[in-house]
Amino acid sequence: MKIDEQTVLYLQELSYLTLSAQERAEIANSLENILQYMAVLSKADTKSVSAEVSGDPVKNALRPDRTEDFGLSADILKNAPVSDGEFFIVPKVIE
């Protein structure tokens, strides 16, 4: 499978990444090799498996849906790169 420049640009868009031209060339090459290696999966005989398989049969250990106040807002905000002590600060999004 050929991974061209267009595909890498699309993937970096999906992944919220910005790569340099050199990084894009390297990743194209390594993804191509990896996907070629993974292509063997097409040979697996999966006819017996449900087409809708979505992972393990769901068995969850559920708990009552109750809110819990951890009282940690101030500590959480300390980890933010930019905050005013009460809110996360983001660049202006509406002109």
Add this chain to the structure above:
Amino acid sequence: MQKNEVTSLSALSLAGLIKAKKIGVREAAEAFLSAAKNGRPRHNTFISVCEDGEVFQQADAVQKKLNAGEELSPLAGVPIALKDNICTVGLPATCASKMLKNFTPVYDATAVQRLKAAGLVVIGKLNMDEFAMGGSSETGVFGAVKNPWNTACVAGGSSGGSAAAVAAAEIPVALGSDTGGSIRQPCSFCGVSGIKPTYGAVSRYGLIAYASSLDQIGPIARDIDDCAALLHLISGADGRDATCTLEKPLAFNREIPQNLSGLKIGIPKNYFSDGIESDVQSAVLNAAKQFKAAKANVDEFIMPLTEYTVPAYYVIAAAEASSNLSRYDGIKYGFKSENAKTLREVYQMSRSEGFGEEVKRRIMLGSFVLSSGYYDAFYKKAMQTRALIKAEFAKLFDSYDIILAPVAPTTAYKIGQNIHDPIKMYMGDIYTVSVNLAGLPAVSLPCGFDKRAMPIGLQLIGKAFSEQKLITAAKYFQKITDWHTKKPGGEK
């Protein structure tokens, strides 16, 4: 007691002496704090070591409870260190990434809460591959972990800091995490014991997610008894992780049977063909002979679907990683690019500058296999293959109690040797990833050395929640062999 005498003890022996008041909790903590500080520059095992005062405060609180007659646990007073993707209040959890260099969790992982309640004393956080993505502990921003058996070699990964710190007696027990072999393989490379628990046995609350359907926290120690004692403390239901389905903690019988009569062990003979080093092959097959001599019923079978396990694993793990790591946006926590002006630039530039090469590769691979046009051929196909692998294991466990296999095809290789060849690195996971895909438990035990005097590991795999059976067999093996008692001789 001299500090080096304290650090040479197993965790259970140390706890026994603490209980008998022959060693103080602070004395034990002091001994391991200096071992950690001394070993750190040699092996690059610790990302952070707690301040002395902070450790002594914990130690004194445990001592006070013990003095008051409180029965905390069989490991009360024992120092522990944690892989740096496990959250602890007030200690940085970096995942060995520039992205999280300045991140300090505001809560304890459930496993950590339980260990603290059981009287263990946290002394620091351990090095790893960035976001647990790797098999050599070389991809992290703090540099490669060095193998205590030969510091020119890797420690394995991704829990390389945990395994190397235990091997170098910088800590008696550690927690690691295993998504595709990340506990078992570094244990094999460093000559220590470890357990990858059944998926759902240990809460993942507070484990920084890589691939959520595969990740499990587990113990690493010098012998299987210490691992079992630790697993007992951290396992069992937790309302904060809906996938933690085990209702009660795993309990282990400390008795060792006279022999293993009645135990059915299967050996996947196709694991011993291409790509496995001859020393690994002979050490593992020799271990199988020892099980046979102990009256276990040992025979061979062909493990089906082996050509699909590594590709299926990497498709699924990358897909889940691309989703899990979308939370790193440069806004709520983690690295933020200085150069970003707009919101989109904050996202893109922070992620591009904050993540390392292997992490970016897996995020993009995950985005690819989940993208329109490729989803069916890769992600869906991998999930269907996973269902087949799981079904094949179920059939095998109708015939066998335990599957005995190598942990890795090689022993520890030179630092830098394979890091630029992702497929070669991924192939090193050939014997471990199927266990995660099927959600099974497995133990990793030392079983010999290669010609270069590097440790070799053995893997025992069981059906879901059969840890008791695996541990009994492992204890028996460690009773009749002494590989787990060997210690690294220092620098070469």
